[in-house]
Amino acid sequence: MLIDWFTVAAQLVNFLVLVWLLKRFLYKPVLQAIDEREKRIVLQLEEAETQKAEAYKERDTLRLKNDEFDKQRNALMNDAVNEVDTERRRLLDEARQDAEALRLRLQETLRNEHQNLNEEIIRRTRDEVFAIARKVLTDLASTDLETHISEVFIKRLKNLNDEETKQLQTALAPGIDTFIVRSTFDLPVAQQSLIKHTxxxxxISGANVKFEINPNLISGIELIANGYKITWNIQDYLVSIEDVLIKLLKEKTND
Amino acid sequence: MRISPDDIVFFQHGFVKLNVTIAITWLLMAILVVGSKLITRKLSTDIKISRWQCILEMIVTGIKNQIEEVGLAKSGKYISFLGSLFLFLFFSNLLTIFPFYEPPTSSLSTTAALAICVFVAVPFYNIREHGLVNYLKSYIKPVFFMLPFHIMSEFSRTLALAVRLFGNMMSGVMVIAILLTITPFVFPVVMSVFGLLTGSVQAYIFSILATVFIAAAAHESAPSKK
Structure with missing residues (x-):
């Protein structure tokens, strides 16, 4: 007999038990796990979508902020560059002006120094020259020389032009004041009367003439009338030469 | 010559007996249940899962998808029965690679029992889904005189299911046994491999036919939408 009915019944029961056991231990837990995982995945996907949306939003915000920041940075940078440029120019100008002022001051100082040096040289040269001249003329001074000088002075008095004469006349009211004639040496009487006569x-006729000795005059003679003076001496020549020399040296220094 | 493993009896007390078929069925049940229990003991609902859980989920979702493809949309209701049917038959046939193993499916008693299960399951699921009246109405569709043909088809397909599986598995075992006596080397191994293939295919066919029967009956019992 191919079919054993007890075995059939037993297998039937066995199979139903197997169905129940597998339902309990296999399908139910596995399907439950799959469902839960699917739910979790769906939740995670939804969450991911939300986060993605938020991230996009945040990205856009950040991008906007970044753009704004870039703009601000560029603006600030441009301002800073401009300010620096302006400041640099200002400082350069200042430095240039300072340098120019310093250069001018230096030039001025050098010029002054040069001028002072030149003046010093001139002064010393002049002093030396005049000291030598004075010394020589003092050494050479004598009565003959005084006589010659008196003659030259008398000639000068005779050759006074009208204006000079007029000035002398107005400077001295006749009979009130006195003409003072100063000389290095005491003039001889003959020379004194000749001068008085001249x-x-x-x-002016009838003028009082007084003779004085002034050793500071270098081989010279002068007529003083109430502040007005007619003179002839080597000192005057020397002073004139000195003036000419100073003038000439000043012109050279300026060049 | 022994055709059925039912003939090897370990213990008998009157009508009640313990033969190889029942013993091996218990062994298979133990393997399936303990294996499932061990794997599902530490199920993870996280995205990262163990390899065993992955394999188990692949098997379960594979069966589920197969049921849905045949036409049973609410696969969760049927998976326990149809999935267990497939797994039992598959493992029962798979273990033929072990020597001295007698598949329970090579016993007509087992296949008959399973066919009876399917025979009962078809009306059971239909009545549960559409109610007794709709189920009974399906026997007189499209016309009243189709009733005897419907009844005949019910019985014949149950018989066909039982005999098809039994014939295939028994013949496989028999062929290998005969070949072992003729050519003891190499060739039986090839036949064994071939037997694995036919065994898997038979498991698939049996399960899918059961699914198709349930689905077809459910479709017939469904109230027509007019």
């Missing part, structure tokens, strides 16, 4: 003749 004054009375050429300038």
């Amino acid at each position: 004054i009375n003749e050429s300038v």
Whole structure:
């Protein structure tokens, strides 16, 4: 017999038991796990979508902020560059002006120093020259020389032009004041009377003439009338030469 | 010559007996249940899962998808029965690679029992789904005189299911046994491999036919939408 009915019944029961056991231990837990995982995945996907949306939003916000920041940075940078440029130019100008001022001051100082040096040289040269001249003329001074000088002075008095004569006349009211004639040495009487005569003749008649000795005059003679003076001495020549020399040196220094 | 493993009896007390078929069925049940229990003991609902859980989920979802493809949309209701049917038959046939193993499916008693299960399952699921009246109405569709043909088809397909599986498995075992006596080397191994293939295919066919019967009956019993 191919079919054993007890075995059939037993297998039937066995199979139903197997169905129940597998349902309990296999299908139910596995399907439950799959469902839960699917739910979790769906939740995670939804969450991911939300986060993605948020991230996109945040990205856009950040991008906007970044753009704004870039703009601000560029603007600030441009401002800073401009300010620096302006400041640099200002400082350069200042430095240039300072340098120019310093250069001018230096030039001025050098010029002054040069001028001072030149003046010093001139002054010393002049002093030396005049000291030598004075010394020589003092050494050479004598009565003959005084006589010659008196003659030259008398000639000068005779050759006074009208204006000079007029000035002398106005400077001295006749009979009130006195003409003072100063000389280095005591003039001889003959020379004194000749000078007095020439004054009375050429300038004003009846004038009082007083003779004085002034050793500071270098081989010279001068006529003083109430502040007005007619003179001839080597000192005057020397002073004139000195003036000419100073003027000439100043012109050279300026060049 | 022994045709059925039912003939090897370990213990008998009157009508009740313990033969190889029942013993091996218990062994298979133990393997399936303990294996499932061990794997599902530490099930993870996280995205990262163990390899065993992955394999188990692949098997379960594979069966589920297969049921849905045949036409049973609410696969969760049927998976326990149809899945267990497939797994029992598959493992029963798979273990033929072990020597001295007698598959329970090579016993007509087992296949008959399983066919009876399917025979009962078809009306059971239909009545549960559509109610007794709709189920009974399906026997007189499209016309009243189709009733005897419907009844005949019910019985014949149950018989066909039982005999098809039994014939295939028994013949496989028999062929290998005969070949072992003629050519003891190499060739039986090839036949064994071939037997594995036919065994798997038979498991698939049996399960899918059961699914198709349930689905077809469910479709017939469904109230027509007019």
